[in-house]
Structures are given as structure tokens and as C-alpha cells.
Amino acid sequence: MAEGARQDNLLRGLPVSMGYAVGRVRFVHRKSWSATERTITEDRVPYELALFEKAHARSLRELEMLGSQISRNVGSRDARIFKTHVQILQDPKITEEVPNLVRTKLITAERAVYEVTHELSLFFERHVGGDKARDIDDIADRLMGHLNEEAGALDAPVLDEPCIVVAHTLTPSLLAGADTGKILGIATDTGGATSHVAILARSLQIPAVAALNRISLDAKDGDLMILDGFEGVAIVDPTEEEQALYAERGRRHRERQRDLAKQSGAERPVTLDGKYIPMLANVELPEETSRALEQGAEGVGLLRSEFLFFRAGAPTEEEQFQAYREALESAYPRPVTIRTVDTGGDKLLKNLSLSDEPNPVMGWRSIRVCLDNPAMFKEQLRALLRAGVYGRLKIMFPMVASLDELRGAKKMLDEVRLSLEDEGVRVADSVEVGAMVEVPSAVLQMEDLAREVDFVSIGTNDLIQFTLAVDRSNEKVKELFQPHHPAVLRMIRMTCNAAHEAGIVVSVCGEMASDVLSIVLLVGLGVDELSMSPSRIAENKSFLRTISYAEARETVTECLALRSAREIDELLYRRFAKRIEALGGTSYQAKLRKFRDAAALRGESAPEPEA
Amino acid sequence: MITRVLQVTNKLGIHARPAGMIVEITTHAQSDVQICYGDSRANAKSILNVMMLAAEPGSEIKFVINGPDEERVAEELEKLFANRFYEDG
Structure with missing residues (x-):
């Protein structure tokens, strides 16, 4: 060429x-209904019908949940609108007409939903009133959304x-x-x-x-x-x-990874002066646990349980139990921290959460969804307590913003434990319970929270975005998402101080825990444990072995005297670039290059690394 | 088979909420229920049908009910209309 x-x-x-x-x-x-092919062959009809059935069931479930939530929080009069939507969704004009069109006109379910609802909407617009047309449009959107989502899962x-x-x-x-x-x-x-x-x-x-x-x-x-x-x-x-x-x-790269894993599998993550910082793995699916351990992880610091829910439909208690058990057994005797369902924000779990909130990141998500859905939440807690028998389980509640939420979640856990015991089901005797620190209010109230949990874990992604008011999914402001912002470092320091005062352990399971330069800061700030992508453990272990705890603390003191993330980044670069370079890992090289590129982009040169 | 002619006496006519209340009765009935308004006649178990009639305040609606529980259905519908769908005041 x-x-x-x-x-x-x-x-x-x-x-x-x-x-x-x-x-x-x-x-x-992913199919998008506006752009999708409209006609199908006869053999695709059953698929489209199944797709419609699933999307329809999901929409119904969502509306019913919304309705009951609103009637509890606002009053039954306002919940009426959702009831009407449920009735419309169950109307034969939709439940019968859509499959009919798919069969007779050989069109996709999406197209059929569009045709049926569009016609209805036009009728209402012309003959009844615009607001009714909007009800129809709203239902159509909901159905389409779920059709897309289902098509995504099924496709x-x-x-x-x-x-x-x-x-x-x-x-x-x-x-x-x-x-x-x-x-x-x-x-x-x-x-x-x-x-x-x-x-x-x-x-x-x-x-x-x-x-x-x-x-x-x-x-x-x-x-x-x-x-x-x-x-x-x-x-x-x-x-x-x-x-x-x-x-x-x-x-x-593969050779190096293999060497590193071999080396550091046996090596302990300790600083030059003997401070031991356990490095654990973040995993999404329970079956990743054993691979993470092979890569040197000393347990699972964060199992994001919502991934079980992304697979086709919500898992049953039994399915969850089996999955958690697998993770716990393969990690034993090392601990596994399982975070209860954390939905919302950019995760948009359609069958549990809502996509059309104006501000989903601060909306109905995480522990809030769980506390509002005791049936679902208790099912997960049951599965967890049952699985706890098979290993060292730690349960962690996400997005805790107030003591009430923590207490509410713990109360449900107690209730579940009692009812399991009543049923004669074996449950774990001792399960540690912790809270994620992601919201500034949790940091500011850490003294109170720390007294009621066994551990806390800082989710840096959310903590940074809430502290700095920067939407991390918005490309326009992503430069403002600064993990080393002085305010963020102070947040972490406050968390560590208050938690240690109460005698509990602080871990970090956000992206910061896997960043080589952030590790210096975290260790120096007093973080006890790090949890990261398993692929980063080997390299970060070997980096930790090149620094001392005293030096990390000193660096933090200096950094806290600086006024901006840029100054802090430069100090870290000056002090550690040489050592990182010497370690030679591919990701390290990329990291240093990125730093130099960013400086060049600003028309500056990167600071001279110290020897 | 029985029929009932009922007058719409609430302020706003048969909009979404009253339609929902009618359909709540008809969909729980074993009987077949037809709704007639002007020249239109439709299955009263479909909220969309009932809404599409857009029956105005003061107008009359005829229900044609046919089945084992037709008397009970007629009674419930009468009560609902007599109470103006529980919405005024």
C-alpha cells in the first residue's frame, strides 16, 4: 500500500x-429503530415476537415499580398516571396488534411498535388532545428503549x-x-x-x-x-x-507480564521500609476470581455484583448464590468483598433503574434503589449470607450518603439473617459489613459512619466527580476530572483519619488505586489496602517495592502544601519518573509519555526528573 | 345481555383517568362489554378505545354487557358514573 x-x-x-x-x-x-431494517424474513418472526414479549414485560415491571414508588413517596393520586400507562401497555391494541403486524406484514417488532403507536398518537393529537398523544409517545419510547436493550442482550x-x-x-x-x-x-x-x-x-x-x-x-x-x-x-x-x-x-509485552506475575506472585506488596499494602482485585464476574489470584491478587476488593444483572434478566436468588459461592470458594482463604447492586449513573441498568432521569448520577441509583426495592435487595442479601459459608465474605453497600441509609441496609441484612436462621438455612457466622465512600457527605460524616461499619472503601471515580462537580462522562469537562486535585486529596485524608480513629480499615477500589503515581499519594495519605484491575497488580506491586512509606508520607505533606493538581502532578513526575522508567513496564512508559505529551500540548516541557 | 345508558357528569369528560377506571371494571369482568358513543362502538376492555371516544361532559354513553357477571358489571359502572369518577371535589 x-x-x-x-x-x-x-x-x-x-x-x-x-x-x-x-x-x-x-x-x-445495536439496532436503532429509526435506522433499522424494517422487513424481516418469515423465520425471524419468532425472534421478533420474543423480543417484543420481553421488552413489554420489562416496561410493565418498570411502570409498576415506578407507580408503587410514587404512591409511597408522593401519594396515590400522582401514581394514577403510571397506572394509566400500565393499562395502555396492556391494551389489546398494543399486545395483540404489534405481534399481528409482525406476523402479517413481516416487519420488525420495533417497526410494528412504531407503526401502532404512531397511528394512535396521531389520532389522539387530532381528535382527543395533545396530552394524550404524549402519553402514547411516552409509552412508545419506553417500549422502544427496552426493545433496543433486549435486542442488545439477545443480539x-x-x-x-x-x-x-x-x-x-x-x-x-x-x-x-x-x-x-x-x-x-x-x-x-x-x-x-x-x-x-x-x-x-x-x-x-x-x-x-x-x-x-x-x-x-x-x-x-x-x-x-x-x-x-x-x-x-x-x-x-x-x-x-x-x-x-x-x-x-x-x-x-506478554513475556514481561509472565515474568512479572511469576515474580510478584511470590512477592509481597511491601514498601522498602516494610509497610505492607495488600493489593486486591476488582472483578465484574465471579468467574474472574481465580484468574485474578493467579496474577497476584490477595483477594477480591470489589466484586461489582450488578454485572450478574446485566445478563439476560434478573438472576434468581439461587443463581446469585451459586455465583457468589464460586467467587468465595476460589478465593478462600483470601477475602472477597461483594458490593451490593450499584446501578444508575453511566451504568443504566434498564430493568432496575430509569434512563430518563434528568440527572441520573445523582438520581435514583445504588443503595437508594435497593432500599426502595426490599424484595430485590433482600434476595441479594439472602444469596450473600448463604454463600458466606463458603469463604471470607465482606459485604459492601455503595453510594452511602447518610447514616440512615447505612442503618436501613444493615437492618435488612439483620432481618434476612434472622429469617434464614428461622428457616434452618446455614448462613455465615461472621460477615464484615462496609460502606463505600463516594459522596462528600460520607467523608464529612466519617466519624459517625466509621463506628457502624467494619471497613470503608473509597470509590474514587464518584468521589472525584461529586467533590469537583465534574461529570466524568462528559467529554467537554473531562480535563477538569483531576484525581490529584488538592480537595480530593483532603477528602481522602479526612476519610483515613476518621476511619483509623474508629479503628477500621480504609481501602481504595476506584481507578486511582491502579495508577502508579496515585499509589504514592494513597499510601502516604494512610490508605491501608488497594483494589485494582487484576492486570495492574503485578506492575504496581513491583513499583510499591521501590518506594518507602516514609517517603510517601513526606511526598503527601509536600503535595498538600501545593495549590493545584498540575503542581502536584509535576512534583510526582519529577520525583518518580526515573524509577518508573527503570521498571520498564509498557503501561508505565505510556503513562510517562502521556504526561510529556500533555505538557507539550500546553507548549511546555515536562519537568526534569530527579535522579 | 343488558344495556346501560350513563351520563358523563364530571367536569372534564372521559379522559385518561376515568377511562382507566372504566377499564379496571371491564377487564376484571368475565362478560363481554361494548361501549357505544355517537356512531362508534368498541370493546370497552381497551383503555385506548375508551379514551379515543373522547366522550365530552354532559354526553351519554351506552354500555352493552353480555355474560355471567353482567349485573354486577352494570352496577359497578353505574356507581362509577354516579360518583363522577370520584374526581370533582
């Missing part, structure tokens, strides 16, 4: 999950052979439904480092590049592609030289 054409095939985006991948493109798309690509998944946008449900073992890499037009798909990719150790803008247009099914999850580069149809180059890089 001509040299001049090369640039067209090389796209730059955001590196969101490290690693190299070379493979054939598999294009995956989870069947991957016959290893491939690089390319998509405009990927949803967690789509990824959770696929055979992730066959995914060599992920390249998307949209997304960022903290999107849920990125987190999942890191956890599954699949290289991923996001924000490529037009990769879904440039790459076709079956194209050969190179994906560089360190630099954030995707090369479509690479030259032989490029293939050879990346084959070599990949080989070196």
Missing part, C-alpha cells in the same frame, strides 16, 4: 484498556472465532452476553476511560480503544486490524511491517 494512504488507516482514540491485539474485525451494532454477537469487536457504541449488556473469551480487542467510536464498558474491558483484560470517532465507518467485517491499547491507536488493514512490529511488541 502507498505510504501516503497510511494515515487513513490509522485512527487515534483514547486508550482505555491496555494490551495489543491483532485480529479480524467483527462489526457489532449479543455469537463469536465463532477470536476477533476484534468494532462498534459505534457498546453497552455492558451486549458485552456481558458475548463469549468474552473470543474477544481479542474492542474498538469503539464513542466512550471514555471510565465508561462501564472500559472498566469491564480492563477487568477482562481485553485491550480496548475508545473515542475513535469513525472506526465503525472505516472498518468492515473481516478486515485485519491492529489495536494498541497503550497508545490508543487502531490500524485498519495494516502493512506487513506494521504487523511484524506489533507481533514483536505483543510478544515482549
Whole structure:
């Protein structure tokens, strides 16, 4: 291929999950009803009908839940509107007419829903009144949304052979439904480092590049592609030289990872002066536990249980029990911290949460959803307590913002324990209970909270976004999302001081725990444990072994005297760049390069590293 | 089979909420229930049908009820209309 054409095939985006991948493109798309094909062949009819049935059931469940919630909180008069929507949804004009159209006109369920509701909406608009038309539109939107979501889950690509998944946008449900073992890499037009798909990719150790803008247009099914999850580069149809180059890089990276894991599997994460900082793994799916331990994790510091809920439909108590048991057994005697369902924000768990809130991140999510849905929440707690028999279980409640919420959750846990005991079911004797620290109010009230839990774990992603009022999914303000902002460091320090005063352990399970320079700060601030993507443990263990606790504390004292995240970053770079460089890890190199690039972009040069 | 002619006496006519209340009665009935307004006649178990009639205040609606529990259904509908769908005051 001509040299001049090369640039067209090389796209730059955001590196969101490290690693190299070379493979054939598999294009995956979510259907969107406005753009979707409208006609289907006869053999697709049962699929479309099943899709409609599921979406319809989900919409109903959602409306009923909303209705009961509103009637509890606001009054039954206001809940009436949801009741009307339930009735409309169950109207034969929808439940019979949509499947009818699918069968007779051979169109997709989405198209059929569109045709039926559009006609109704027009009728109401013309003959009855605009507000009724809006009721219909609202129901149509809800149905369409769930159709899309179901199509996402059901359309989870069947991957016959290893491939690089390319998509405009990927949803967690789509990824959770696929055979992730066959995914060599992920390249998307949209997304960022903290999107849920990125987190999942890191956890599954699949290289991923996001924000490529037009990769879904440039790459076709079956194209050969190179994906560089360190630099954030995707090369479509690479030259032989490029293939050879990346084959070599990949080989070196794998070798190094293997060496590191071998080394650090045996090594303990201790500082030069003997301070032991356990490093645990963040995982999404219980079956990832054993692999994480092989990579040197000293347990699971965060199991994001909501991923069980992303798979087709909500799991039963028994399914949850089996999953938690698997994680606990494979980690034993090491601990497993399981976080109860944490939905909302960018995670948008459609069957539990609502997507149309004006401000979902501060809306009905996490522990709030759980406390409002005691049946669902208790089912999870039952499964947890039953599974606790098989290992060292720690239960963690997310997004705690007040003592009432913590007490409410603990009360339910007690109730569940009592009723299990009444039933004669074996439950774990001692289960540690903790709270996540993600909301500034929890930090400010840490003295009170710490007295009522066995441990706390700081979720840095949310704590940063709530402290700095920066929406981390908004590309326009992402530069303002500064983990090393002096206010964030003070938040962490307050948490550590108050928690230690009460004699409990502080861990960090957010993205900061896996960042090499942040680790210096966290350790120096007094954090006792770190939990991170398993792939980062080996490198970070070896880094920890090059610093001393005294030095980390000193660095923190200096950093807290500085006035901005930039100054703090520069100090960290000056002091640690040489040591990081000497360790030679691929991610370290990328990190240092990124720092220098950012400085260059501002027209400055990076500070001179100290020897 | 029995019929009932009922007058819409609430202020706003048969909008979504009253329609929902009618359908709550009809969908729980074993009887077949038809609703007639002007020239239209429709299945009264469909909230959309009932809403689409857009029966105005002061107008009359005829129900045609046919089945084992037709008397009870007629009674419940009468009560609902007599109480103006419990919405005024």
C-alpha cells in the first residue's frame, strides 16, 4: 500500500484498556429503530415476537415499580398516571396488534411498535388532545428503549472465532452476553476511560480503544486490524511491517507480564521500609476470581455484583448464590468483598433503574434503589449470607450518603439473617459489613459512619466527580476530572483519619488505586489496602517495592502544601519518573509519555526528573 | 345481555383517568362489554378505545354487557358514573 494512504488507516482514540491485539474485525451494532431494517424474513418472526414479549414485560415491571414508588413517596393520586400507562401497555391494541403486524406484514417488532403507536398518537393529537398523544409517545419510547436493550442482550454477537469487536457504541449488556473469551480487542467510536464498558474491558483484560470517532465507518467485517491499547491507536488493514512490529511488541509485552506475575506472585506488596499494602482485585464476574489470584491478587476488593444483572434478566436468588459461592470458594482463604447492586449513573441498568432521569448520577441509583426495592435487595442479601459459608465474605453497600441509609441496609441484612436462621438455612457466622465512600457527605460524616461499619472503601471515580462537580462522562469537562486535585486529596485524608480513629480499615477500589503515581499519594495519605484491575497488580506491586512509606508520607505533606493538581502532578513526575522508567513496564512508559505529551500540548516541557 | 345508558357528569369528560377506571371494571369482568358513543362502538376492555371516544361532559354513553357477571358489571359502572369518577371535589 502507498505510504501516503497510511494515515487513513490509522485512527487515534483514547486508550482505555491496555494490551495489543491483532485480529479480524467483527462489526457489532445495536439496532436503532429509526435506522433499522424494517422487513424481516418469515423465520425471524419468532425472534421478533420474543423480543417484543420481553421488552413489554420489562416496561410493565418498570411502570409498576415506578407507580408503587410514587404512591409511597408522593401519594396515590400522582401514581394514577403510571397506572394509566400500565393499562395502555396492556391494551389489546398494543399486545395483540404489534405481534399481528409482525406476523402479517413481516416487519420488525420495533417497526410494528412504531407503526401502532404512531397511528394512535396521531389520532389522539387530532381528535382527543395533545396530552394524550404524549402519553402514547411516552409509552412508545419506553417500549422502544427496552426493545433496543433486549435486542442488545439477545443480539449479543455469537463469536465463532477470536476477533476484534468494532462498534459505534457498546453497552455492558451486549458485552456481558458475548463469549468474552473470543474477544481479542474492542474498538469503539464513542466512550471514555471510565465508561462501564472500559472498566469491564480492563477487568477482562481485553485491550480496548475508545473515542475513535469513525472506526465503525472505516472498518468492515473481516478486515485485519491492529489495536494498541497503550497508545490508543487502531490500524485498519495494516502493512506487513506494521504487523511484524506489533507481533514483536505483543510478544515482549506478554513475556514481561509472565515474568512479572511469576515474580510478584511470590512477592509481597511491601514498601522498602516494610509497610505492607495488600493489593486486591476488582472483578465484574465471579468467574474472574481465580484468574485474578493467579496474577497476584490477595483477594477480591470489589466484586461489582450488578454485572450478574446485566445478563439476560434478573438472576434468581439461587443463581446469585451459586455465583457468589464460586467467587468465595476460589478465593478462600483470601477475602472477597461483594458490593451490593450499584446501578444508575453511566451504568443504566434498564430493568432496575430509569434512563430518563434528568440527572441520573445523582438520581435514583445504588443503595437508594435497593432500599426502595426490599424484595430485590433482600434476595441479594439472602444469596450473600448463604454463600458466606463458603469463604471470607465482606459485604459492601455503595453510594452511602447518610447514616440512615447505612442503618436501613444493615437492618435488612439483620432481618434476612434472622429469617434464614428461622428457616434452618446455614448462613455465615461472621460477615464484615462496609460502606463505600463516594459522596462528600460520607467523608464529612466519617466519624459517625466509621463506628457502624467494619471497613470503608473509597470509590474514587464518584468521589472525584461529586467533590469537583465534574461529570466524568462528559467529554467537554473531562480535563477538569483531576484525581490529584488538592480537595480530593483532603477528602481522602479526612476519610483515613476518621476511619483509623474508629479503628477500621480504609481501602481504595476506584481507578486511582491502579495508577502508579496515585499509589504514592494513597499510601502516604494512610490508605491501608488497594483494589485494582487484576492486570495492574503485578506492575504496581513491583513499583510499591521501590518506594518507602516514609517517603510517601513526606511526598503527601509536600503535595498538600501545593495549590493545584498540575503542581502536584509535576512534583510526582519529577520525583518518580526515573524509577518508573527503570521498571520498564509498557503501561508505565505510556503513562510517562502521556504526561510529556500533555505538557507539550500546553507548549511546555515536562519537568526534569530527579535522579 | 343488558344495556346501560350513563351520563358523563364530571367536569372534564372521559379522559385518561376515568377511562382507566372504566377499564379496571371491564377487564376484571368475565362478560363481554361494548361501549357505544355517537356512531362508534368498541370493546370497552381497551383503555385506548375508551379514551379515543373522547366522550365530552354532559354526553351519554351506552354500555352493552353480555355474560355471567353482567349485573354486577352494570352496577359497578353505574356507581362509577354516579360518583363522577370520584374526581370533582
